[in-house]
Amino acid sequence: MSLPRFFLEQQVVAAEEDAVFPLRLAADDARHARVLRLAPDEHIAVVDADSDYFECEIISFNDALPLVRIARHLEAPEEGPLVMLCQGLAKGDKMDDVVRHATEVGVSAFVPLACERSVVKLDAKKAASRTERWRSIAKSAAMQAGRHRVPEVAAPATVAECATMLAGATAVLVCWEEAPSTCRLADAVHDALAQTRTPAADARIAVVVGPEGGLTQKEVDRLLAANPHASLVTLGPSILRTETAGVVAPALVIYELGGLGNGPVAVEEGAQLAPAPVEEPPLAAQGFAAMFAAPGDCDD
Numbered sequence: 001m002s003l004p005r006f007f008l009e010q011q012v013v014a015a016e017e018d019a020v021f022p023l024r025l026a027a028d029d030a031r032h033a034r035v036l037r038l039a040p041d042e043h044i045a046v047v048d049a050d051s052d053y054f055e056c057e058i059i060s061f062n063d064a065l066p067l068v069r070i071a072r073h074l075e076a077p078e079e080g081p082l083v084m085l086c087q088g089l090a091k092g093d094k095m096d097d098v099v100r101h102a103t104e105v106g107v108s109a110f111v112p113l114a115c116e117r118s119v120v121k122l123d124a125k126k127a128a129s130r131t132e133r134w135r136s137i138a139k140s141a142a143m144q145a146g147r148h149r150v151p152e153v154a155a156p157a158t159v160a161e162c163a164t165m166l167a168g169a170t171a172v173l174v175c176w177e178e179a180p181s182t183c184r185l186a187d188a189v190h191d192a193l194a195q196t197r198t199p200a201a202d203a204r205i206a207v208v209v210g211p212e213g214g215l216t217q218k219e220v221d222r223l224l225a226a227n228p229h230a231s232l233v234t235l236g237p238s239i240l241r242t243e244t245a246g247v248v249a250p251a252l253v254i255y256e257l258g259g260l261g262n263g264p265v266a267v268e269e270g271a272q273l274a275p276a277p278v279e280e281p282p283l284a285a286q287g288f289a290a291m292f293a294a295p296g297d298c299d300d
Contacts, residue, residue, distance in 0.1 A: 002045075002146045003043055003044050003045040003055065004033075004036055004038065004044045004045065004143075005044070005045040005046075005047065005142075005143050005146055005147075006023070006025060006029055006032075006033070006044060006045070006046050006047070006143065007029070007046075007047050007139060007142070007143065007150055008023070008024065008025070008046060008047065008048045008049050009026060009049060010024065010049050011023070011024045011048055011049055012048050012049050012050050012052070013046060013048040013052060013054050013056075013070065014048075014050070014052060019069055020059050020067050020068065020069050021067065021068065021069075022062055022065045022066070022067055022068075023046065023056065023065060023066050023067075023068050024065065025064075025065060025066075028136065028140070029143070030064040030065060031064075032140070032143065033064075033066060034064065038058055038066065039058065040058050040059060040060055040061075041057065041058065042057070042058050043055055043056065043057050043058070043071055044056055044058065044066075044068075045074070045146075046068075047148065047149070051076070051149070052073075052076070053073070053074035053075070053076055053077075053148070054070055054071075054072070054073055054074060055070075055071040055072045055074055056068040056069065056070055056071055057069050057071045076148075077148045078201070080201055080259075081200055081201055081202070081203040081204070081205065081254070081257040081258075081259070082108040082109065082203070082204050082205070083106065083107050083108055083205050083206075083207060083250050083253050083254055083257070084107070084108060084109040084110070084111065084169075084204075084205070084206045084207070085098070085102055085107050085109070085110050085111070085206075085207050085209065085246060085249075085250050086110075086111040086113050086162050086166075086206055086207065086208040086209070087102075087110060087111070087112060087113060087209050087242075087246045088113045088115045088117075088118055088209060088210040088211030088212075088215070088242060089112055089113060089114055089115065089118040089119075089120040089122070089156060089211055090118075090119075090120065090211055090212060090242045090243055090246075091119045091120050091212065094241075094242065094243040095112065095130070095134065095243075096133070096134070096137055097243050098110075098242075098243050098246035098247060099134045099137045099138050099141070099151075099153065100137050100138075100140075100141045101141075101247045102246060102247050102250055102251075103137075103138050103141035103142055103145065103147065103151050104141050104144070104145045105247065105250065105251040105254060105260065106147075106250075106251075106254045106259055106260070107151055107250045107254075108149070108151050108152070109151055109152040109153070109154070110134065110138070110151060110152070110153045110154065111154045111157055111162055111165065112130075112131070112134070112153075112154070112155075112156040112157070113156070113157060113158075113159060113162055113208070113210075113211070114156050114157065114158050114159075115159060115210060115211050115213075115215060115216075115219060116159075116216050116218075116219060117210070117211055117212070117213030117214060117215075117216065118211040118212075118213075119211065119212055119213070120211075122156055127155060127156045128155070130156070131153060131154075131155050131156070134153045135150075135153045138150055138151045138153055159219045159222055159223065160222060162208075162223070162226075163222050163223055163225070163226035164226070165206075166206050166223070166226040166227050166230070167226060167227055168204070168227075169204050169205060169206045169227055169229070170192055170193065170196055170198050170202075170203045170204045170205055170229065171188060171189060171192030171193075171196075171203070171205045171206070171227075171229045171230070171231070172205075172206045172208065172223065172224075172226060172227045172229065172230035172231070173185060173188050173189070173205065173206070173207050173208065173230075173231060173233045173249070173253065174208045174215070174220055174223050174224060174230060174231065174232050174233065175207065175208060175209050175210070175233055175234075175235055175245055175249050176210070176214070176215055176220055176232050176233075176234075177214055177234075177239060179232040179233060179234040180232075180234070181234055181237070183231065183232045183233050183234050184233070184234070185233040185234070185235070185249070185252050185253065185256070186252075186256050188231040188233050189203075189205065189253060189256045189257070190256065191231075192205075192229040192231075195229060196229065200256075200257045200258050201257075201258070203257055205253055205257070206227075207249045207250045207253055208223055209242060209245045209246045209249055210242065211242055212241075212242050220232070233249075235248060235249060235252075
């Protein structure tokens with residue numbers, strides 16, 4: 001079972017001189033600790049301001065802050081591939097949902113995009129407020145999901161500003177509803193890795209998703225010109241809502257890079273894998289009953 005994880009914004013655990021010391025959690029993290037009903041003798045995972053990793057044992061509580069001791073110093077995990085989502089600004093709470101769920105599946109950074117067809121228009125004050133909110137959501141989601149790092153959330157940017165950020169990416173995948181059906185996401189990922197001779201673990205891939213009204217042709221052209229390995233990709237024949245595409249597209253990229261359970265399967269030496277059984281597809285007239293029938297139900 002994974003340990004509850006907390007991120008420290010200013011405290012460096014290795015610099016603490018006392019064996020037992022207070023864990024200086026942010027106010028929202030302290031509330032989260034209370035919700036979890038953490039008690040003395042329980043262990044938690046801590047990532048400090050130096051991105052150093054520790055397992056700490058709770059000794060007691062001083063008001064809302066836990067007093068802890070270091071149980072062990074953990075090895076920093078390998079960084080692995082980084083996937084950045086450039087998400088067209090969406091109305092209501094949709095951006096909150098995208099940041100929350102995309103963080104859970106493994107997105108490493110977010111760039112909110114102010115597009116021509118974005119319904120939401122943010123002035124400087126609102127943009128700063130929303131950015132802080134999205135950063136808080138990303139942190140909370142990273143804690144809940146046991147992520148090793150909190151994703152970065154940039155301030156809202158124009159398409160032109162975003163295009164400048166994408167120049168050094170391993171690949172840029174522009175999700176567009178008008179992309180031909182042959183523009184497969186998996187092909188774009190693997191072609192870029194092959195052309196740049198980049199191992200999947202070192203990939204830095206940007207995924208662009210438009211707002212409710214989609215990207216304009218001008219915006220698509222600007223994004224495709226930003227990087228020699230930029231490609232149009234389709235997410236299939238269904239028209240996805242922006243908040244759905246903003247989670248599905250980066251999740252598919254992460255899967256192609258070996259994440260989300262798509263890593264190599266360990267097979268014992270000498271073991272042989274049994275061939276998968278070949279099944280005839282059910283007749284259309286048989287419908288769902290045939291698709292999900294229990295073994296033997298369809299026997300003559």
